[in-house]
Amino acid sequence: MTSIGTGYDLANSIFSPDGRNFQVEYAVKAVENGGTSIGIRCKDGVVLAVEKVITSKLLKQGANKRIATVDRHLGVVYSGMIPDGRHFIDRARDEARSWRDTFKNPIPTADLASRMGGYMQAYTLYQSVRPFGITAIVGGWDSELESGVDGEVGRGPSVGAGGKTPGKKYGGPFLYMIEPSGLYWGYYGAATGKGRQAAKAELEKLDLSADGESSLTLEEAVKEAARIIYVAHDDNKDKDFELEMSWISGADGPTKGFHQEVPKALREEAERLAKKSLEDEDEEEEKKEDDKMEE
Amino acid sequence: MDHRPQAWGRPRDDVYGAYDGSYLQSGGPKTATQSPVVTGTSVVAIKYKDGVVIAADNLASYGSLARFTDVKRLRVFLGTSVVGFGGDVSDMQWLDRHLNELAIDESYDDEPSPSSLLSASPNKGHGKLNAANLHVYLQKLMYRRRNDFDPLWNQLLIAGLDAAGKPHLSSVDLRGTAFTSPSLATGFGAALAQPIMRRHAPTEEAAAALTREEAVGVVQECMKVLYYRDARSLDRYSIAVVTKEGVELKEDEQLERQSWAFAERIKGYGTQTV
Numbered sequence: 132m133t134s135i136g137t138g139y140d141l142a143n144s145i146f147s148p149d150g151r152n153f154q155v156e157y158a159v160k161a162v163e164n165g166g167t168s169i170g171i172r173c174k175d176g177v178v179l180a181v182e183k184v185i186t187s188k189l190l191k192q193g194a195n196k197r198i199a200t201v202d203r204h205l206g207v208v209y210s211g212m213i214p215d216g217r218h219f220i221d222r223a224r225d226e227a228r229s230w231r232d233t234f235k236n237p238i239p240t241a242d243l244a245s246r247m248g249g250y251m252q253a254y255t256l257y258q259s260v261r262p263f264g265i266t267a268i269v270g271g272w273d274s275e276l277e278s279g280v281d282g283e284v285g286r287g288p289s290v291g292a293g294g295k296t297p298g299k300k301y302g303g304p305f306l307y308m309i310e311p312s313g314l315y316w317g318y319y320g321a322a323t324g325k326g327r328q329a330a331k332a333e334l335e336k337l338d339l340s341a342d343g344e345s346s347l348t349l350e351e352a353v354k355e356a357a358r359i360i361y362v363a364h365d366d367n368k369d370k371d372f373e374l375e376m377s378w379i380s381g382a383d384g385p386t387k388g389f390h391q392e393v394p395k396a397l398r399e400e401a402e403r404l405a406k407k408s409l410e411d412e413d414e415e416e417e418k419k420e421d422d423k424m425e426e
Numbered sequence: 427m428d429h430r431p432q433a434w435g436r437p438r439d440d441v442y443g444a445y446d447g448s449y450l451q452s453g454g455p456k457t458a459t460q461s462p463v464v465t466g467t468s469v470v471a472i473k474y475k476d477g478v479v480i481a482a483d484n485l486a487s488y489g490s491l492a493r494f495t496d497v498k499r500l501r502v503f504l505g506t507s508v509v510g511f512g513g514d515v516s517d518m519q520w521l522d523r524h525l526n527e528l529a530i531d532e533s534y535d536d537e538p539s540p541s542s543l544l545s546a547s548p549n550k551g552h553g554k555l556n557a558a559n560l561h562v563y564l565q566k567l568m569y570r571r572r573n574d575f576d577p578l579w580n581q582l583l584i585a586g587l588d589a590a591g592k593p594h595l596s597s598v599d600l601r602g603t604a605f606t607s608p609s610l611a612t613g614f615g616a617a618l619a620q621p622i623m624r625r626h627a628p629t630e631e632a633a634a635a636l637t638r639e640e641a642v643g644v645v646q647e648c649m650k651v652l653y654y655r656d657a658r659s660l661d662r663y664s665i666a667v668v669t670k671e672g673v674e675l676k677e678d679e680q681l682e683r684q685s686w687a688f689a690e691r692i693k694g695y696g697t698q699t700v
Contacts, residue, residue, distance in 0.1 A: 284518070285498070
């Protein structure tokens with residue numbers, strides 16, 4: 132490791148001759164050691180899940196949440212250095228609030244991703260700071276309803292606020308992932324942290340693409356998310372973990388457009404199915420091995 | 427003697443001649459809201475066995491002009507409490523946005539609200555702030571604004587449940603005066619609706635014996651009397667019932683079974699000669 136940077140990694144804001152910023156690359160390494168987080172965008176919502184590695188038996192079960200609510204319709208989960216993530220959340224909440232102060236309506240998920248992407252990128256530019264040691268996954272539901280403005284008292288004009296094309300769909304589920312470089316893209320399914328390779332492989336098997344035509348429902352996505360976190364944890368078996376999940380649906384869905392923790396009953400059911408699916412896979416493998424032996 | 431605030435602390439004109447104030451700011455002391463502009467009238471509310479019924483009409487008046495007729499003056503907080511606003515509508519909007527911020531702060535906390543635990547429904551909103559907490563918060567907010575000489579020109583009724591799950595009904599006004607009672611009304615309602623409600627719920631015990639239907643009936647009766655007698659009122663109104671199951675809010679109700687027969691007996695107004 133010591134020879135990798137050859138002097139170009141001693142400070143942020145210095146490029147190496149072949150155009151790399153080593154400090155950002157090392158920040159990515161910090162992320163790669165963190166517990167796996169994933170996000171799934173399906174037709175009627177977004178699911179966020181994280182593998183919360185238990186660092187001490189003295190920590191209360193189910194406390195110290197890792198998924199945070201940024202605004203009522205927005206959730207964030209991250210892998211990497213937890214204090215960096217906490218600061219990221221604080222900033223995201225400030226951004227969401229300042230958007231409401233200015234525009235009197237909730238910040239669209241894309242705009243929050245853009246502002247937070249800009250914020251993280253700024254931490255790659257200056258000597259006085261280091262990049263964020265996290266990759267954050269931002270999930271949100273932008274309201275599909277005619278929402279008016281915060282503090283509005285009346286119905287307003289019967290034609291609505293205007294600025295909308297009839298027949299066109301507005302709002303819906305959104306999912307973004309922001310990396311330490313400040314790079315962000317919108318995703319159908321996103322994964323980061325230690326188990327990201329396995330998680331990505333599983334996400335790619337899901338039918339997530341194409342707007343509104345994804346066959347996966349929100350509840351199925353919750354179960355898939357649980358299974359994927361269990362699969363991704365498989366290589367890291369010696370460490371205990373807790374599964375933490377949250378979801379956001381539209382106004383007619385189970386969370387009414389709010390970002391909320393997945394109810395305990397559904398989470399436990401999802402975990403049961405996830406464990407069962409892993410056991411089944413193990414049995415199949417054993418069977419195959421047995422078959423080979425017989426041959 | 428010139429008693430205008432603008433003259434305070436200045437040399438007396440009758441002794442020193444006219445004071446040259448041209449280089450001073452001419453606005454006088456800092457002034458904020460001196461009177462409300464667009465106003466909502468009464469809010470009435472009464473406790474009953476399992477909760478609170480609260481109602482307000484849908485009118486915002488501009489002086490005596492019935493200016494806006496679809497104004498929603500009952501605001502739901504966290505899906506567990508209702509705040510009813512009388513007085514200035516722009517101050518109400520400011521407070522509504524402020525309470526919205528407060529509700530978002532509450533949603534940062536992962537603890538589900540007491541009501542969502544009781545009803546086993548995850549969708550009743552998050553947060554631990556109950557109506558009794560909200561009352562204290564709003565009292566401190568209103569009192570502080572009063573001391574800044576920039577009052578929020580409202581009287582608020584807060585309906586919901588307290589920490590023990592018992593019905594809670596309380597009031598705060600623009601001076602920060604706070605109290606609770608089995609029944610409460612703001613504005614004209616304090617004179618016209620309060621006596622009617624006190625007939626049905628003179629004490630906490632009497633209120634705790636009321637059924638939901640009785641409480642809703644009393645509130646509807648009060649809204650009707652207010653519409654008869656209050657010239658700044660409207661026959662379309664909002665009514666909310668707050669229980670531990672949450673808030674049932676209806677925002678476009680019509681006053682039923684009106685009878686203006688009493689009007690014939692009223693003398694002394696308009697073109698009549700008594």
